[in-house]
Amino acid sequence: MAAPIRVVACEVKDIRFPTSLEKDGSDAMNKAPDYSSPYVILKTDSQLEGHGITFTVGKGNEIVCHAIKVLSKMVVGVELSTIYNDFGTFWRSLTSEDQMRWLGPEKGVMHLAVAAIINALWDLWAKVERKPLWKLLADMEPEKLVSTIDFRYISDALTKEEALSILKKQQSGKKDREKHIKEIGYPSYTTSVGWLGYDDVKLRRLCKEALSQGFTRFKAKVGADLEDDKRRLGIIREEVGKDKILLVDANQRWEVQEAIEWMKELAQFDLTWIEEPTSPDDILGHAKIAKELNPLGIGVATGEQCQNRIVFKQFLQADALQFCQIDSCRLGGVNENLAVILMACKFGVPICPHGGGVGLCELIQHLSIFDYIAVSGTLEKRVVEYVDHLHEHFLTPTVINNGSYIPPQAPGYSITMKESTIKSNEYPNGSVWQKLIKDGVYTV
């Protein structure tokens, strides 16, 4: 790093999108989500800024924004080298602030706030190094990369030494894999066809469109009504054919036994995974569901509401998930995602990140590309979620070609929102919200 750079201010914006109007993003538990971002801009004494987000479904966004403001005092005034020279220690200081830790620890609103700040710091680091985040991570020396991780509470499942040896083992072949992924892109699946609030006509049309765009993997929401699920999955199979991959997501709707029985009814549609069948905290419940559904060829996927690396550790130890859905904004940003990516590698479980939200697709592509190049070294059973919403609000939106993510090339973490969007969608004073409030569609 050339001249020292210091963080001089942290701006926090409450950005929301009225996605509930069209039922985009709807599922069996979130019937009318408004995709929203607590949005962080770290200003420095250089030209560079770090941008970061976390994600909510609308109400409560302001609570996370407030938590970010409280934590921001720990980053403003700090020189970047102090952070990046020992990022693991800085990460721990943010998650372990003496009094704020009581509100978590390492979960809920406080952890979402940590994610937004930490993501902004990685965006800034990647910009300083003039690399997209995936390349910053993939090029990093194993020792340096491991130094960004807090191994507290996971060392019984993954030690620092084991993490190092995973990374060192994959050093050879990194160049070839980078070339390969640039040529073919990272495989994805689309969730946008099957939001629960869409009617059958729209479902059919979106299946046709996604097929024509080259998607071969589809996810549908289930869990509210069994007959409804059967009809909708029948429509999807009719439209996409028998040879395509079909995933389903219940968003925590069921009891454990109910999940098993419901899924036995849906197995006729040849499903690869059931996502979030029950409470995200019920590790043993997931393990039971996984065991019962295994003979049907259905795996359990979960993670978008998995609180932290410790809970992921237990899911892995208990064979409770077959697809590990890291979330760039639910875990405490990149550092904790690295911990989970390495743990999943040790346990032989594929990483398939969660992308259903605003900006999540922009972020997770970096994590999966890094996983392929530097950690797992394989694409087997690995897919990155894609939702076709709100990308137009970002300066460097995702690029999807033939159902695959094309690796981003711009320096940073791809999360900088357009200034016009920040103005129009700031809640409640942005023009988008003012109009909806004036028209009586929304009340503050």
Ligand SMILES: C[C@H](O)[C@@H](O)CC(=O)C(=O)O
């Ligand atoms: C409320 C969100 O849209 C959620 O349904 C996303 C999700 O579960 C997924 O993308 O998976």
Ligand SMILES: [Mg+2]
């Ligand atoms: Mg989901």
